[in-house]
Each structure stands twice: as C-alpha cells, then as structure tokens.
Amino acid sequence: MKVILSIKPIYAEKILNGEKTFELRKSIFKKNNINKVIIYASSPISKVIGEFEIDSILHDEINELWKKTKENNGVEKTFFNDYFENREKGYAIKIKNTKRYKVYYNIYEKYGVKAPQSFSYLED
Template sequence: MKVILSIKPIYAEKILNGEKIFELRKSIFRKNNIEKVIIYASSPISKVIGEFEIDSILHHDINELWKKTKENNGVGKSFFNEYFENREKGYAIKIKNTKRYKIHYDIYDKYGIKPPQSFSYVED
C-alpha cells in the first residue's frame, strides 16, 4: 500500500532534488505496511509529480526531532517551531530512493480522489 502526501511545491522540489531527506508531519498514517509515498505538489502546481520510499519514521519530542533532522529537514528553526506549535511530539519520514515522474498527473484522473489535506491511502 502507498500513501499520497500533499506537500508544498517548494518542499516537494527539495525532496526530489535530494536536499530534503526528512518530511515533517504532525500526524502519521496508522497502517504499518506503507513503503512508498506519492508526492502531490499542492497549489499552484496541483499535480502528482513523483514518489519516494520510506526509510524509517522518527517519532520524538519536538526538541529531539529538531536535533535529529535539522540538517536535512528543509526548513528553518522558526518555521519548525511554528509548524509544531502546541505539540509535544512530531514525526519525520526519512526519505530514500526518490523518483521524479516525467509526466505530472491530475490526482483525480490517476487515483479517483480529491487532493488530501494531509495524506490519503491508495492501493498499489
């Protein structure tokens, strides 16, 4: 099984360029058999543009999560703090084996769903 993650275009590009190897999340999927993430670049691109494999998922208190991911999470400390405001813990998906699609897809045409607020499960 795969998940589609809605990711802002600037961060989607950083992932596909190899600059960002941790995708930060306030919450995470409940199913344990997720191996791949499909990247939906949100507005203004609004297309499925690539994918990556999940190396591991970190779950730590916010200070520890920053220490472990700050070099490769693609955001500054102020954004990180604002994003996780009022949270004790957070998640970071460690990324491996990225793949940029040559053709970008409309999410509804390809998967029959609307863009997810955070993520959505899809069958292989």
C-alpha cells in the first residue's frame, strides 16, 4: 500500500536530491503495510513530483529522534524544536530509493483525491 504525503517544496527537493533521508512527522500512518510514499509538493507547486520507498520508521523521544536524524533530516535544530513543541515523541521515516517524476501531476487527475493535510492512503 502507498500513501501520499504533503511535503513543503523545499523539503521535497531535499528528499529527491538525496540530502534529506529522514522525513519528520508528528503522527504516522495507522496501517502497517505502507511501503511507498508518493510526494505531493504543497503550495506553490501543488503537484505530485516523485516518490520514495520506506526503509524504516523511527518512533522515539524528541531528543533521541534529533540525535538519530540530525545529520540527514534536512532541518535546523530550531525548526525541529518548534515543529515538535509540546510533543514527547515523534516519528522519522527513513527514506530509500527516491524517484523524481519526469512529469509532475495534478493530484486529483492522477489519483482522484484532494491534497491531504498530512497524508492519505492509496490502494495499490
């Protein structure tokens, strides 16, 4: 099964360029059989631009999550702290096998769904 993740364009680019190998999340999917992520670059791009496979998902206390991902999470410590403010734990999706699409897609035309606030499931 796949999910579509809404990701800010700056971070979507870092993922597809290989400099961001952990995608940080406050919450994560409830289904266990997710193996691929479709990247929806949010505004101003507002297109599906690529995909990646999930290597693993870390779930840890915020300080430990920073220690484990700081080299490859693509964000500054101040952003990380603000993002996870008032949270005891967070998630980091370890990224592998990225693929940038040659053509960027309108999410509704391609998948029949509206852009998710965070993520949405897609059947294979």
